[in-house]
Amino acid sequence: MTLTLADSVGHTEFDAGPLGSATAGPGWQGPGMPLLYSEDDLETSGEAGPRPRMPSVVNDLIAARTGEERQRLVRGMLHAIGFAWLGYGSVAQQHGKATPLTFFTSYAHPEWTQRYFSQRYHDLDTRHHDAPCSSLPLVWDLDDLKASDGRGPMAGRKRRFLDELADCGIGSGVFFSLASPTRVQERTVISLMSSAPNRRWIMDSVLGQALTLALSVHEYLSQHRRLPETHAGLRAEMPPMQQHILNFLIQGQSDKEIAYQLQLSAHTVDYHMRQLRRRFSVRNRVQLVKAAMQAVQET
Numbered sequence: 001m002t003l004t005l006a007d008s009v010g011h012t013e014f015d016a017g018p019l020g021s022a023t024a025g026p027g028w029q030g031p032g033m034p035l036l037y038s039e040d041d042l043e044t045s046g047e048a049g050p051r052p053r054m055p056s057v058v059n060d061l062i063a064a065r066t067g068e069e070r071q072r073l074v075r076g077m078l079h080a081i082g083f084a085w086l087g088y089g090s091v092a093q094q095h096g097k098a099t100p101l102t103f104f105t106s107y108a109h110p111e112w113t114q115r116y117f118s119q120r121y122h123d124l125d126t127r128h129h130d131a132p133c134s135s136l137p138l139v140w141d142l143d144d145l146k147a148s149d150g151r152g153p154m155a156g157r158k159r160r161f162l163d164e165l166a167d168c169g170i171g172s173g174v175f176f177s178l179a180s181p182t183r184v185q186e187r188t189v190i191s192l193m194s195s196a197p198n199r200r201w202i203m204d205s206v207l208g209q210a211l212t213l214a215l216s217v218h219e220y221l222s223q224h225r226r227l228p229e230t231h232a233g234l235r236a237e238m239p240p241m242q243q244h245i246l247n248f249l250i251q252g253q254s255d256k257e258i259a260y261q262l263q264l265s266a267h268t269v270d271y272h273m274r275q276l277r278r279r280f281s282v283r284n285r286v287q288l289v290k291a292a293m294q295a296v297q298e299t
Helices: 056-063 067-081 110-118 142-147 155-167 204-224 230-237 240-250 255-262 266-280 285-298
Strands: 035-037 085-094 097-104 138-141 172-179 186-194
Touching: 056 067, 056 204, 067 085, 067 204, 085 204, 085 285, 097 110, 097 186, 097 285, 110 155, 138 142, 142 155, 172 204, 186 204, 240 255, 240 266, 240 285, 255 266, 266 285
Parallel strands: 035 097
Antiparallel strands: 085 097, 085 186, 138 172, 172 186
C-alpha cells in the first residue's frame, strides 16, 4: 500500500489534549530538561511551495495551512500505518551517554514525554546505544527492552522505566538515530510508538512507510524550526577564550585536554568553567555541554 498524508486526514483517535500537543508545564521543567518546542515555534511564513524532488509527504507538510492541520496530517498517517505517537529530538552523545538537547512535543505522547525527561529515563534508555550507527531503524518491543535490562545499581530505575512505559500504553515501536552532518557528537532521534504489545506486526512494508514519515518530518522540522535565541545571545556576548573553551567542551575534551590545546594552566581553565556555568545558569558540566550545544543550534 502506498500512503500519503492526504490519504490520512481525519484519523485523530490518538489526540491527547488540543490535537495531542504536549505542552510542558512549569511544574516539570528544570535544568535536566531539553529545550521543548512545538508547532508554535515553527517558522512557516514565506513558504517556497512544493519541492519537485521531495517525497509527497514533505510537500503535504509544506502545503498545510496551519499547525493544527499539520498535526492532523501527521497523526493520521501514524494511525494509518499502526503507530500512535512520534517523538523527535536531538541529543549530544558524550562518554557513552545521550544528553537531550531539544524535543518537539506536538506529535508526542504527552504523559510519557513528561515522565521520560522529568525522571531522566534517557540516562538508561538502551535504545540510544542499540540503534545502529548506520542510521538503520531499530524495531523494538517491551520484551526486547526487558532483555537488555540487566542487573546492577540501576536495575530498580530500569524496571520503573519499563513499568511506566507500559502504564502509558506503549508496547512497541521504531527508533531512528541520525548523525548530524555538521555537529560533532550530535544526533537526531526519531521514535515512532504503538500500543501494540509486540513488534511482530512491524513488517518491511510498515517499516518502509515509517521510515518515509520519519525522514519527511525530519526534513520539514529541520528547515522550519525557530528556537529561542537565549543561549545564542549569551554565546555571542562572551569573550573569545570562553567561546574556544565551549567549542572544545562540545567535542568532549576534558579540562586537561582543553588546557593543552589552548596553552592555559588548569587553574585558568577551571576559572573559565566557573564563569561559563554562571553565564548559562547551570550547575555542572553536563548541563553546560547541553547549553553550549543549544547555543550552536540557535546560531
